[in-house]
Amino acid sequence: MTSAQTSPLVFLKGHGTENDFVIVPDTENVIDLSPAAVARLCDRRAGIGADGVLHVVHSAAHPEARPMADEAEWFMDYRNADGSVAEMCGNGVRVFARYLQHAGHVTAGEVAVATRGGVKRVHLDKDGSVTVRMGKALLPEAGVTVTVDGRSWPARNVNMGNPHAVAFVDDLAHAGTLYDEPPYAPASVYPDGVNIEFVADRGPRHVAMRVHERGAAETRSCGTGACAVAVATARRDGTDPAATGTPVTYTVDVLGGTLVITEHPDGEIEMTGPAVIVAEGTVEPSWLDA
Numbered sequence: 001m002t003s004a005q006t007s008p009l010v011f012l013k014g015h016g017t018e019n020d021f022v023i024v025p026d027t028e029n030v031i032d033l034s035p036a037a038v039a040r041l042c043d044r045r046a047g048i049g050a051d052g053v054l055h056v057v058h059s060a061a062h063p064e065a066r067p068m069a070d071e072a073e074w075f076m077d078y079r080n081a082d083g084s085v086a087e088m089c090g091n092g093v094r095v096f097a098r099y100l101q102h103a104g105h106v107t108a109g110e111v112a113v114a115t116r117g118g119v120k121r122v123h124l125d126k127d128g129s130v131t132v133r134m135g136k137a138l139l140p141e142a143g144v145t146v147t148v149d150g151r152s153w154p155a156r157n158v159n160m161g162n163p164h165a166v167a168f169v170d171d172l173a174h175a176g177t178l179y180d181e182p183p184y185a186p187a188s189v190y191p192d193g194v195n196i197e198f199v200a201d202r203g204p205r206h207v208a209m210r211v212h213e214r215g216a217a218e219t220r221s222c223g224t225g226a227c228a229v230a231v232a233t234a235r236r237d238g239t240d241p242a243a244t245g246t247p248v249t250y251t252v253d254v255l256g257g258t259l260v261i262t263e264h265p266d267g268e269i270e271m272t273g274p275a276v277i278v279a280e281g282t283v284e285p286s287w288l289d290a
Helices: 035-042 090-102 223-236
Strands: 009-016 019-025 052-058 074-080 109-115 118-124 129-136 144-148 151-159 163-168 195-203 206-213 217-219 248-254 257-263 268-274 276-283
Touching: 009 090, 019 035, 019 090, 035 052, 035 074, 052 090, 074 090, 090 109, 090 118, 090 129, 090 223, 090 268, 090 276, 129 223, 144 163, 151 223, 163 223, 195 223, 206 223, 223 248, 223 257, 223 268
Parallel strands: 019 052, 074 109, 163 195, 206 248
Antiparallel strands: 009 019, 009 276, 052 074, 109 118, 118 129, 129 268, 144 151, 151 163, 195 206, 206 217, 248 257, 257 268
């Protein structure tokens, strides 16, 4: 925040499959959320606690989103828990859309949300679930090897607007504590860091995952990560909807719940899951600026 901010900061708290967020409404983009302020908000002991911040801004009011303003009225200015800026957050965009509905900006049905990973089309279902058209996955050829506690696995490179490395393991416990980013090589494949998913089979077209999110350590869920996992699993299983002409759906269990991911023959990926607003309040600027 800037020192000129003297009124309390309004915030809400929400989560999608327990990937939780502090939501900061700021339609005209007048609040300067510094990395330090974001980190204080996300601190789980001394702050509100969250995996990231959803800064809610009119697209026309934000220089990064202005080119998308004709397609999407609202911009999700997403920040990781350490204050760094991120391209996209799949669970976050569901919670962002739920906030827009909660605040009366939109009703059930379709809403477009601008992100640094492009415009995402979101459907607020009447049953309370939220479906996001996540765009197409890119599958760069260069991969990495991920190592934890002496075990190593090849990891598939999947880009969902942000980078992912997907490793298949026999037991999710093999991922270790995930307090720190697991080592991977060559590091040059991901010059800006990477989200790392560890995946174990649970049944036909059903997997479970754990994730170390770039800038946030292990989280209870990662929406873009679940999409990356579904795509990587389909390719491992020899399935490519572009080749078969048939959509493929995977159920992906995360620590905080379940997401359903469908990849269509045109490459479009849809993610369906819950999104909940749980609280709202204010923060004193003197605390946030300390």
